[in-house]
Amino acid sequence: MSDRLRLGVMVSGSGTNLQSIIDACEAGRTGACVAVVTSNRASAFGLERARKHGIPTVHIPVGQTGSPEWEAADARQVEVLQAHGVQLVCLAGYMRKIGPRLLDAFPGAIMNIHPALLPAFPGVEVQWTAADYGVRIAGCTVHFADEEFDRGPIIIQAAVPVMPGDTGDELAHRILQQEHRIYPQAIKWFAEGRLSISGRQVLVKEAPPPLIDGTAIISPGLDP
Numbered sequence: 152m153s154d155r156l157r158l159g160v161m162v163s164g165s166g167t168n169l170q171s172i173i174d175a176c177e178a179g180r181t182g183a184c185v186a187v188v189t190s191n192r193a194s195a196f197g198l199e200r201a202r203k204h205g206i207p208t209v210h211i212p213v214g215q216t217g218s219p220e221w222e223a224a225d226a227r228q229v230e231v232l233q234a235h236g237v238q239l240v241c242l243a244g245y246m247r248k249i250g251p252r253l254l255d256a257f258p259g260a261i262m263n264i265h266p267a268l269l270p271a272f273p274g275v276e277v278q279w280t281a282a283d284y285g286v287r288i289a290g291c292t293v294h295f296a297d298e299e300f301d302r303g304p305i306i307i308q309a310a311v312p313v314m315p316g317d318t319g320d321e322l323a324h325r326i327l328q329q330e331h332r333i334y335p336q337a338i339k340w341f342a343e344g345r346l347s348i349s350g351r352q353v354l355v356k357e358a359p360p361p362l363i364d365g366t367a368i369i370s371p372g373l374d375p
């Protein structure tokens with residue numbers, strides 16, 4: 152078996168973040184490989200993307216949060232991820248609350264990506280909320296997951312400007328482009344053992360200085 156870190160990616164929808172992770176893994180840019188992709192939605196296009204790359208997929212229906220079906224899905228999720236030897240779980244547009252069994256089974260080893268500069272705008276479809284709110288700077292965050300939505304310790308963030316007249320769709324697109332840069336980077340740091348958590352702080356060993364280019368400010372910066 153290869154010594155690459157084995158990822159389990161959980162998606163609910165289109166899966167462009169999943170695609171960026173797969174592409175980065177296949178290009179040898181993360182030190183990881185995607186071992187399995189699961190989704191609460193059988194029709195999620197992310198599952199199709201995974202299949203195209205020969206990655207096993209599993210549909211795990213999830214009932215209402217807190218219901219017996221949801222608890223069963225929590226247990227099933229752990230079973231599937233462990234059966235595929237997963238070492239890091241990546242929530243990539245996974246729109247359901249994860250359960251205590253999953254959190255216990257992968258302590259400090261579940262990441263999430265969120266399309267806002269947390270702690271501002273937790274929740275869903277927040278790019279449209281941010282545009283409506285009139286913020287001038289928006290962005291995205293990769294963080295370790297905990298039992299609350301969009302709350303755990305922050306690994307990396309990218310900030311983008313909001314342009315006059317931006318629609319939610321335009322802003323969401325601008326943010327998504329940065330999501331595809333920072334998620335593979337966070338995974339690479341994890342794979343290289345460069346992340347440690349102390350309370351709310353995440354220490355990134357040999358973190359590159361913040362990167363400022365024509366599209367974003369990213370902190371910490373990206374590895375060369």
Ligand code: GAR
Nearest residue numbers: 164165166167168244264265266274
């Ligand atoms: C992404 O923007 C991701 O940050 C967001 O869902 C989108 C999924 O897109 N996640 C959340 O809002 C989590 N709270 P994708 O399926 O194309 O990767």
